[in-house]
Amino acid sequence: MLHRFREDIQVALKKDPAARNSLEVLLFYPCFHAVTAYRLAHWLWNMGFRFLARFISYLARGLTGIEIHPAAKIGRRFFIDHGMGVVIGETAEVGDDVFIYHGVTLGGLSAKKGKRHPTIGDHVTIGAGAQVLGPIAVGRNSKIGSGSVVLQDVPEYSTVIGVPGRVVFSGVCPVQEDDAGPESFPDPVARALECVLEKLPQMQKEIRDLKETVKKLNKASEAGEAVHFTDRH
Numbered sequence: 001m002l003h004r005f006r007e008d009i010q011v012a013l014k015k016d017p018a019a020r021n022s023l024e025v026l027l028f029y030p031c032f033h034a035v036t037a038y039r040l041a042h043w044l045w046n047m048g049f050r051f052l053a054r055f056i057s058y059l060a061r062g063l064t065g066i067e068i069h070p071a072a073k074i075g076r077r078f079f080i081d082h083g084m085g086v087v088i089g090e091t092a093e094v095g096d097d098v099f100i101y102h103g104v105t106l107g108g109l110s111a112k113k114g115k116r117h118p119t120i121g122d123h124v125t126i127g128a129g130a131q132v133l134g135p136i137a138v139g140r141n142s143k144i145g146s147g148s149v150v151l152q153d154v155p156e157y158s159t160v161i162g163v164p165g166r167v168v169f170s171g172v173c174p175v176q177e178d179d180a181g182p183e184s185f186p187d188p189v190a191r192a193l194e195c196v197l198e199k200l201p202q203m204q205k206e207i208r209d210l211k212e213t214v215k216k217l218n219k220a221s222e223a224g225e226a227v228h229f230t231d232r233h
Contacts (some may be wrong), residue, residue: 004076008035011077015099031080034066041070070104074098075122082128091115095122095140103129107152110134121156 010024012032019025025032037060045053051072061067065084068074072088075096080086088094091114092106103204104126108116114136120126124138127146131140139156150165159169 004039005036007077008032008039008079013175015079016081030064030066031083034060034064034068034083034086035074035078035127037064038068038070038072038074042069042072042074045070080104089117091135092117093119095120095124097123098126098144099124100126101130101146102129105131105133107131107133108135118150 008027009022010080012029013019013022016029031044037056041053041056041060044050044056050070057068057070064084066080068086068088069090069092071090072094074088074094077097079099080096081099082099085103086100087105087107089107091108094106096122106118106120110116118132118134119137121140121142123141124143125228126132126144127148129147130150132144132150134151136150136153136215138144138150138154141143141156141159142154142158142160144150144154144165145159145161146164147163148161149163150160152165152177154160154165154167155167155170155207157170158167160167162168
């Protein structure tokens with residue numbers, strides 16, 4: 001537990017350029033407080049002290065604005081930037097080195113018992129306000145764009161944007177590993193624009209061909225009218 005405590009402080013210093021020292025993280029970072037409270041509550045939950053675990057989770061929610069169910073499974077070096085409004089459901093599973101922003105929900109779509117929350121792979125970044133819903137899987141090294149609503153599985157090394165979320169980039173990128181921060185992921189809006197620009201030359205060619213066809217049809221039509229007029233006289 002003490003090792004995880006120190007590790008969570010170090011990941012805050014590494015991920016957040018505004019963090020100046022360990023004492024500042026320890027005293028003034030609600031995301032650190034929420035994750036620390038979760039780890040204690042999760043341990044108590046697994047030990048069978050579930051009422052106490054829920055009580056600690058409830059206090060942490062009130063103090064930080066971050067709600068993490070004590071039964072959720074969260075890996076190492078998990079970091080929440082800002083954090084207000086984050087909700088992580090009971091059956092959610094989060095891998096190592098996951099980075100999420102404020103307003104993110106790892107929620108369910110059903111009130112039935114059993115697995116109803118998402119599974120997030122290692123090295124995933126989830127943008128502000130994104131909603132990842134249902135018992136789906138988000139592959140490792142993927143990025144969910146801000147405000148996206150993800151309802152289907154996401155392959156590894158993918159970028160997802162939109163409502164509903166759609167994959168706009170997918171492919172193995174060796175840079176996205178342990179030492180890679182969120183800045184190493186492709187920007188989803190920029191990637192979407194790149195996709196449009198890649199298709200632009202083909203679209204321009206098709207438009208030129210269409211214009212040439214229309215011109216030829218117009219010329220043929222004019223020539224036919226002229227011949228018809230000459231025949232009548």
